[in-house]
């Protein structure tokens with residue numbers, strides 16, 4: 206069933222896209238086997254390795270969805286989905302990539318020529334970027350954020366605190382969503398400012414999580430950024446965020462799908478090998494039905510993500526709140542289900558750190574939280590149903 210066989214789920218891709226997927230699978234099998242991965246990630250703790258990112262950039266893959274004019278390969282969101290799914294499935298240690306691509310999307314939409322040259326080129330070369338929206342008091346209700354940016358002597362001066370800024374510790378610049386003007390509603394007066402990670406007045410503090418070194422708190426204390434660090438229009442931050450939601454949700458969905466597929470692959474292989482009562486546990490109908498259900502849902506999820514990605518590629522301006530939320534909801538919930546069923550299928554070995562399934566479970570748990578929780582995705586879907 207696996208997409209490695211190219212049997213289900215890949216047949217809707219062009220020959221070129223299928224070759225791309227195969228090349229990624231080969232790379233991951235060759236370069237990211239369990240022992241090598243342990244080395245590359247300092248014992249599975251640091252899930253972004255700059256050397257691997259650079260190597261993928263040299264192969265022309267990292268800039269898959271970046272315009273050729275800025276050093277990329279000029280692909281669309283669909284190609285990015287193939288890359289995200291296959292690298293997540295192959296456990297390539299490029300954890301900063303999804304969030305980097307989210308910021309690259311905002312740059313492509315709203316960046317000045319100079320910003321695009323500097324930062325999209327940096328991404329195509331294997332670099333990382335981060336985005337800081339969430340705050341201690343503004344999570345699901347992100348419009349309630351209170352970090353301030355004031356203009357003073359031709360500069361922006363930022364003050365406030367941000368939570369959960371993924372891979373800020375790897376990023377050269379962080380896109381800070383902040384309040385620059387007073388508005389009548391909480392969604393007015395927001396702006397986006399690009400702040401170099403090494404700026405004076407910006408402190409990046411890691412947060413310990415189930416997933417290892419992935420996310421950070423930021424403190425901004427009279428942190429200065431030049432006037433041209435503004436991304437897009439002053440006060441238009443909320444509209445700009447909304448314009449990127451389709452893109453962001455599909456990116457997170459495709460990554461979660463790769464993780465789901467990996468957990469499934471491991472569980473399937475184990476079910477064929479492990480014998481109890483003199484026969485493989487995969488010969489018990491209870492195990493077969495679990496795997497059959499997951500296999501079906503994987504194909505459904507893949508078709509959904511790719512269909513949304515294709516629609517976005519053909520009509521980038523179109524808002525698809527329902528479909529993008531459905532893709533994020535379906536893939537992330539499926540990643541969690543594949544990992545939890547994977548643990549069950551592997552019994553005690555699924556729970557042991559000697560095997561990778563418990564890692565997949567830890568990685569899957571957060572996917573239904575970041576980028577808008579499953580409850581928030583359901584709220585959005587329900588709203589589009591007139592509820």
Ligand SMILES: Cc1cc2nc3c(=O)[nH]c(=O)nc-3n(C[C@H](O)[C@H](O)[C@H](O)COP(=O)(O)OP(=O)(O)OC[C@H]3O[C@@H](n4cnc5c(N)ncnc54)[C@H](O)[C@@H]3O)c2cc1C
Pocket residue numbers: 304336337338339343344345346368369370371372414419420571574575576577578579580581584
């Ligand atoms: C590992 C990790 C990485 C992250 N990376 C980033 C990042 O790079 N940049 C960034 O800006 N943010 C990032 N986030 C933040 C993430 O987007 C938020 O955690 C998420 O939006 C939820 O906010 P919260 O944690 O404050 O939970 P809360 O908003 O407090 O929600 C708590 C619970 O209440 C529920 N809830 C809240 N409101 C409603 C509602 N209206 N209806 C139904 N249920 C509701 C939620 O679904 C959840 O179950 C990251 C988070 C994590 C954990």
